Amino acid sequence: MVLSARDLRRDFGGFTAVKNVNLDVHHAQVHALIGPNGAGKTTVFNLLTKFLQPTSGKITLLGHDITKTAPARVARMGLVRSFQISAIFPHLTLLENVRVALQRPEHLAVQFWQPLSKLNVLNDKAMALLESVGLQNEYDSQAADLSYGRKRVLEIATTLALDPKVLLLDEPMAGMGGEDVGMVAELIRKVAKTRAVLMVEHNLKVVSDLCDHITVLQRGEILAQGDYATVSNDERVKVAYLGTDHDG
Ligand SMILES: Nc1ncnc2c1ncn2[C@@H]1O[C@H](COP(=O)(O)OP(=O)(O)OP(=O)(O)O)[C@@H](O)[C@H]1O
Ligand SMILES: [Mg+2]
Numbered sequence: 001m002v003l004s005a006r007d008l009r010r011d012f013g014g015f016t017a018v019k020n021v022n023l024d025v026h027h028a029q030v031h032a033l034i035g036p037n038g039a040g041k042t043t044v045f046n047l048l049t050k051f052l053q054p055t056s057g058k059i060t061l062l063g064h065d066i067t068k069t070a071p072a073r074v075a076r077m078g079l080v081r082s083f084q085i086s087a088i089f090p091h092l093t094l095l096e097n098v099r100v101a102l103q104r105p106e107h108l109a110v111q112f113w114q115p116l117s118k119l120n121v122l123n124d125k126a127m128a129l130l131e132s133v134g135l136q137n138e139y140d141s142q143a144a145d146l147s148y149g150r151k152r153v154l155e156i157a158t159t160l161a162l163d164p165k166v167l168l169l170d171e172p173m174a175g176m177g178g179e180d181v182g183m184v185a186e187l188i189r190k191v192a193k194t195r196a197v198l199m200v201e202h203n204l205k206v207v208s209d210l211c212d213h214i215t216v217l218q219r220g221e222i223l224a225q226g227d228y229a230t231v232s233n234d235e236r237v238k239v240a241y242l243g244t245d246h247d248g
Helices: 041-048 073-075 095-103 118-131 148-160 176-189 206-210 227-234 235-242
Strands: 003-012 015-025 030-036 056-061 078-080 166-170 197-198 211-218 223-226
Touching: 003 041, 030 041, 030 206, 041 166, 041 197, 056 176, 073 078, 078 148, 078 227, 095 118, 095 148, 118 148, 148 166, 148 176, 148 197, 176 197, 176 206, 206 227, 211 227, 211 235, 223 235, 227 235
Parallel strands: 030 197, 030 211, 078 166, 166 197
Antiparallel strands: 003 015, 003 056, 211 223
């Protein structure tokens, strides 16, 4: 288990957005966080990445207590949240976008006076990263010219530049058509072979195809956890979220 939350709680004034949340995210698994609008999914993401401080509870990353750790440090420790497409520089090429991301980690910081050979190493790394997500043929295209789905793939590639141990994705398929959903799902499956992925996802077909473990939130609390079969057969989940006539 790489990431865990114990008795996580977050109050906003008198309103409790998240409470009694116990969660274990495992290496090489895709873990989904699902639940109706306002269930607390994004708040849980913000708590785990430390963008929000929990009111109470404990968060552990790779055996370290990160409950009081600053978000930038948590990211350096390997818990990386993917931001939306706006994280991409539209007027840079794909290769340049990935290079910018690779230069971010301090140990790779490239100074302008460094020899050309170092820059070539960076180019090679950027190219390898593009290859790993299947965008190598478009390396010289402007990011702005990519399809919506491929922009999302590029955006995931920029987060992979940080080599996260746990990757958090908030609705990675939002606004996509079927073909793009398949492409991004395939990438997430591949990415999760060597790290943990925690994602918020509304598309239950995607969740059933892709996710090893599912946590269902309702009004800030966990309603059910388990694999898709377990969760989708849970009577309370059927009533609260999937709808009693759900057939999947
Ligand atoms: N900063 C805040 N101040 C007050 N209330 C908040 C704040 N952030 C979230 N909430 C409330 O906490 C609850 C959970 O919100 P959250 O955004 O986590 O839900 P969600 O599951 O991500 O919903 P969605 O599916 O719509 O994205 C909601 O009732 C929301 O209004
Ligand atoms: Mg949300």
